[in-house]
Amino acid sequence: MTLTPDRLAPMANAIRALSMDAVQAANSGHPGMPMGMADVATVLFAKFLKFDPAAPKWPDRDRFVLSAGHGSMLIYSLLHLTGYASPSMEDIRNFRQMGSVCAGHPENFLIPGIECTTGPLGQGLAMAVGMAMAERHLNATFGDALVDHNTWVVAGDGCLMEGINHEAIGLAGTLGLGRLKVLWDDNRITIDGDTSLSTSEDIAARYRASGWDVFSCDGHDFADIERALGEAAASAKPSLVACRTVIGKGAPNKQGGHDVHGSPLGDAEIAAARGVLGWTAAPFEIPAEILADWRSLGARGQAAREAWEARKVADPQAGEFSRRMAGELPEGDEAAKAFAAWLEGDASVATRKASENALNVLAPLVPEMVGGSADLTGSNNTKAKCQAPFTPADYAGRYVYYGIREFGMAAAMNGMALHGGIIPYGGTFLIFSDYCRNAVRLSALQQVRAIYVFTHDSIGLGEDGPTHQPVEQVMSLRLIPNLNVYRPADLIETAECWNMALQTPDTPSVLALTRQNLPQLRTSGEMLSARGAYTLRRAKADRQVILIATGSEVEVACNVRDALEAQGIGADVVSMPCMELFHAQDSAYQHEVLPNDPSILRVSIEAGTTLGWERYTAVSRNGGLNIGLDRFGASAPAKQLFARFGFTAEAIVPRILEKLSI
């Protein structure tokens, strides 16, 4: 069946009608983009996109990413019209209302057909880069029979203007991701007005400079759209298609202006638009013949899926492929054995080095782990020996040289995890978590297993000084919901934290690791870190103090304890590698570690901001004590800095004695 322009036009108008009506009913939302891109999206779904509404999670589907997530009614319309089970028309009627899966911005965890959560501008396109990387990696690993699809993106001017766009397209160009196709809604309007208010860039030239092909079309001429998308589909390079559109197309008095961007059109304008579009159906009703044309589109993808299923049955790698796509770890206890062998050998190492050793155990056993670093490979210790570089010449490689692109890296990791079949991890200095913070947040919101290896985690990095010394970063990451922030104290805890990070498929992890060496504080055995915090040292004398510390400061706490015990003051040391996991324990365990006894002084020791530690200390004797750093650091060797800022037994013991004497 060939859908000619005279049949495509009413199909596109169905998107326009739903978008106008849903935004009007919600009295909130963005009609301009869905109406402007309706024609392009219709051609994409009618002629190019490989999708099967009956199987939204089919591994070899094309990925469709609405990077301009504010235009969410575009994707809700497309999914409903093509016959996905979700969203229903009832959901669309309740766009942006409590309980509807049609949230303000598209959310992958509410609707199976939505590949990723978008809205924070630029990140959809950058996640699509990760999806295209995942596709090539799995293709190189499992072959064309199982993995052979494209990633299509709809992006707006905001997605192209954000800094992350530079990182994302540079990465895609360098990696030669020819399966990535970006449809740019070139409507020359942003919220503040005409794009000329704030940009004068030659976007096509910039994309070409980054190794992309650039095509263009009249975004309201179906034949021209089909030509341009066809050229992009055929290109071996990542491709940008500049779709010249009119924002709010179809709204006769408002189209082409910035008022149509993010506000309902109003009843009068909607009535006028219906006249222009020849749309006579009631709100939220789609004429049967138009809906039938939409529903016919899935047949192409259904056939492709059935052929794929047949190939899969015959494929010797199908089991392994399915395991990886399901996000299940390999079975067996090889990891435990290998860990045990390694942990017998090591002793005093930096936790970044312990992490490297853990990777050298895990990466050979968990082939879906794909690592990388934002140009700090030798500092983050992120490259396992078994990993070859991921390059255009070898997409089977499992190590990505991301370049100096922290935000682009983190978004690509999200895209790989969302694509499935890969457990991505990536490194940078902890301080530069600031550069990719919103992507870490999107890992958490999207419930993906992305693992961030953030090294150089305190003033302990030494001479690089305050620009590079995290002070507030560890606590600020703890504030992000559904994110586990690990700060291990030695090689044993580092191994345990890596273990746990792999075992939380719906929760991303941060590993905050030291540059400096740390002593081994305990032997392996029971995975104590799994409870978030545990008693590492028990008081010998009558217990008056509990010292709670993380990471490199656990060693300091042990020294403080020894000094207190020497004075006959009993003190526990509690290591708390993961505050979130401890917070999630039952109160019986929490009180076992931190007894509800106001005669005991609780002391937190962490080389970062103290705000937040009162959760565990303030209820104790005299309000507890917080040893931390509520100012920026300084440049000097690490040991001198620890002394200068009071992270030594000599400095801490007198403060404890003073508190005990009150």
Added chain:
Amino acid sequence: MTLTPDRLAPMANAIRALSMDAVQAANSGHPGMPMGMADVATVLFAKFLKFDPAAPKWPDRDRFVLSAGHGSMLIYSLLHLTGYASPSMEDIRNFRQMGSVCAGHPENFLIPGIECTTGPLGQGLAMAVGMAMAERHLNATFGDALVDHNTWVVAGDGCLMEGINHEAIGLAGTLGLGRLKVLWDDNRITIDGDTSLSTSEDIAARYRASGWDVFSCDGHDFADIERALGEAAASAKPSLVACRTVIGKGAPNKQGGHDVHGSPLGDAEIAAARGVLGWTAAPFEIPAEILADWRSLGARGQAAREAWEARKVADPQAGEFSRRMAGELPEGDEAAKAFAAWLEGDASVATRKASENALNVLAPLVPEMVGGSADLTGSNNTKAKCQAPFTPADYAGRYVYYGIREFGMAAAMNGMALHGGIIPYGGTFLIFSDYCRNAVRLSALQQVRAIYVFTHDSIGLGEDGPTHQPVEQVMSLRLIPNLNVYRPADLIETAECWNMALQTPDTPSVLALTRQNLPQLRTSGEMLSARGAYTLRRAKADRQVILIATGSEVEVACNVRDALEAQGIGADVVSMPCMELFHAQDSAYQHEVLPNDPSILRVSIEAGTTLGWERYTAVSRNGGLNIGLDRFGASAPAKQLFARFGFTAEAIVPRILEKLSI
């Protein structure tokens, strides 16, 4: 005096010798960049840069920004060799050691000749954009006689690869900042290895696509460098000079490789380099004739400064110019009067609207306020009526359409504040503080008066949903040292917070403002917000509860109080618009607001993460109570969300009664 290449070469070698020796002595640092860019920097200082070592803060000096801040020995060498009072040779000997002003990365607050703190890659160049904006604005306001200078930048591959580079150069191109000249250290090496590992970009083409001129030179040919810098100096566009260099130039066995990037050369290689360079002086000694050539360079700038001083004496605007450059606010009580008149009129408004009203009072009275928004002008309410757009056609304009460039905006604000003569403020949604977080941190570290207007500050923004709803952002910003985070509860507090933000010249401010309307809770008068927190409502019945709230939740707290009082339970309401300022009060005031009485239950109410609030609640009855949101939000109208997540008197009162009953 003309310095020919035969005299420039030993001058450049002095930089190389100091850089090698200082990094070696510190056993830490980056010799590669200073050695590679020594020739270019020597030509810049010898022939182009307008500077006077005797007057590092002279307002009309050229600004020199070392964006590749890890190469800090380059700027320390230059400042010392040209005769600035700081750093001394003793400081250089103690490079990266405790107490030396020669910190790991250049810090503006340690050495007067350093224009900005660099190291977090990409931000130096982006701050330079702000400096160039400030120069053009002040030039348009005060004329060529007082303001007529260039901004020169040395940037590395990292500065160009970071996403912020795209934002910064796009802004500079659009604004036509011809006084901005960037010298790119094109050495084709990053930490991980050859740049081809991670990038294939045609950088010149990209810069041209953004409206820049691009020149190039052999970075080790003095005549060629002088030609290229001369072309850049003459260009009316922002200019990039690609300086083809060899990293670590002069170290015969290590130059050109990535090992020389960030590690000491070692004694043997230093000895070999000395041989190659013909450098025979002892470490940290500069031969007299070479030093004399360096010291001669300041004469050109000294003459320029003296001529400038003479012009200034005759300039009728000199007083106003000096006031602005000194960062002193205008004298007089016009602001107070205008505020009083406005505050009598308003009542129930969103705090973003109250902020706009405050701006309409303040902006006409404080002409150095230059505002803007990252494409959310109508949502952030950042444009005062008196402000015209800042454009190439009108640099006197005081409102910047930054485009969708949050990070670039924040860095440009830092640059403007550091340049002096401007108090920058800029807006985006609070959630996108994540995108510019490290620039906010650099505002705090650099001690500048940048004011961030972050609106849509909670689930109260409603339908846009969890991607746009800040949950952890307010608390996470509170963790940054030397940053005041204001969350005003009504129009009165908003006015007070704006007032305070203007009055902290060494501390940046964040204003977290609502989208939704809030009732007026008190009348103006004493500036109660200045103490960070204060008792807004006093208990009538016997006081059993103190409710502590911020922003939109203060209204909720007042409703809770009324419900408790109706049951005979006395409750104070404490409004805490600025936790940092309250933390800085003396304990007498703190205990006046929050009495040290364990029989009273303290309850925090804030629509964000609770971690951190225990500082003020945990010491109270039964450990206190924290009403917050420790999960992501949802899409729905604001009032429904407040009900859904328990921010109503109906939901909170029972939780309080339960706590009181224990």
